[in-house]
Amino acid sequence: MYAITGATGNLGRLVIEALLKTIPADQIVAAVRNPSKASDLAERGVIVREADYSRPDTLGPAFAGVDKLLLISSTEVSGRLPRHRAVIEAAKRAGVSLLAYTSMLKADTSPATLAIEHRLTEEIIAASGLPAVILRNGWYIENHLASLPAALEHGAFVGASKGGRFSSASRQDYADAAAVALTADEQAGRTYELAGDQAFTVADLAAEVSRQSGKTIVYNDLPEAAFTDVLANFGLPVDLAALIADADVAASHGALFDDSGALGRLIGRPTTSLESLVANALRG
Numbered sequence: 001m002y003a004i005t006g007a008t009g010n011l012g013r014l015v016i017e018a019l020l021k022t023i024p025a026d027q028i029v030a031a032v033r034n035p036s037k038a039s040d041l042a043e044r045g046v047i048v049r050e051a052d053y054s055r056p057d058t059l060g061p062a063f064a065g066v067d068k069l070l071l072i073s074s075t076e077v078s079g080r081l082p083r084h085r086a087v088i089e090a091a092k093r094a095g096v097s098l099l100a101y102t103s104m105l106k107a108d109t110s111p112a113t114l115a116i117e118h119r120l121t122e123e124i125i126a127a128s129g130l131p132a133v134i135l136r137n138g139w140y141i142e143n144h145l146a147s148l149p150a151a152l153e154h155g156a157f158v159g160a161s162k163g164g165r166f167s168s169a170s171r172q173d174y175a176d177a178a179a180v181a182l183t184a185d186e187q188a189g190r191t192y193e194l195a196g197d198q199a200f201t202v203a204d205l206a207a208e209v210s211r212q213s214g215k216t217i218v219y220n221d222l223p224e225a226a227f228t229d230v231l232a233n234f235g236l237p238v239d240l241a242a243l244i245a246d247a248d249v250a251a252s253h254g255a256l257f258d259d260s261g262a263l264g265r266l267i268g269r270p271t272t273s274l275e276s277l278v279a280n281a282l283r284g
């Protein structure tokens, strides 16, 4: 039996859909914070169980009988470690044969502050002795495209990544990779650096949006503090805005670039192109 935590999130739902292509629904557990959000999955025969990272008592029952477990990293940035530790300990007690974890690209060497909790989670997993596969996901292209409406309105993307290249990929690509890592043989002990085939700067993204939309969109690079303010003014909590701006600065040093091709090899197809994702986003 397979279990996916955070299964009502964007990535989790895509992983469940990918698994459903080859695994019977009654062999898949959607381990979720709020089961009422997964009623559509239950109707399709997926087993829905409560699994709240911050309520460890829910985790043991959620993982009962589970063979392979995907821990999707918590959204509660800066408070993730105790939550991840609780999941890892429950997985160990449940005797899972494989734990997969969604880490961050180059988590062991990245200068991004966001990488710290991922690096420490990887260490907790290693110390647990659980057979594990680490999925070091790069940036989602969807992160960049979240600011597309504002870019179209104001004629510019903003950031602090200078000419840093992002090997971003779609959530769908990362979800397909997670499904392969869960279902393929001999995954224990592997660490994958997962990133899109195509690297681009935010200026490249602006040029692509200009080309497809017919509007002139530029890239304005800002100092880190000014970019933090922009993100906070968009409504992000200040702490999260600062972490994203910090990641942009890390990207300017290559932290979100990777040309290993590992993601395409794992999913057995080229990663989704920036061109097609921009086209989809412009169609709304």
Ligand SMILES: NC(=O)c1ccc[n+]([C@@H]2O[C@H](COP(=O)([O-])OP(=O)(O)OC[C@H]3O[C@@H](n4cnc5c(N)ncnc54)[C@H](OP(=O)(O)O)[C@@H]3O)[C@@H](O)[C@H]2O)c1
Binding pocket: 005, 006, 007, 008, 009, 010, 011, 012, 032, 033, 034, 037, 051, 052, 053, 054, 072, 073, 074, 075, 076, 083, 102, 137, 138, 139, 140, 143
């Ligand atoms: N690589 C990147 O560019 C990137 C970007 C953003 C995030 N991430 C990381 O990747 C993860 C998955 O991304 P996503 O797009 O699927 O995020 P998402 O759509 O926000 O989904 C996050 C999921 O985590 C669940 N969750 C939050 N707190 C929980 C808790 N205490 N116990 C159990 N579940 C909890 C949420 O439950 P509810 O459905 O109940 O809210 C939701 O289902 C994120 O959590 C984050 O760590 C990566």
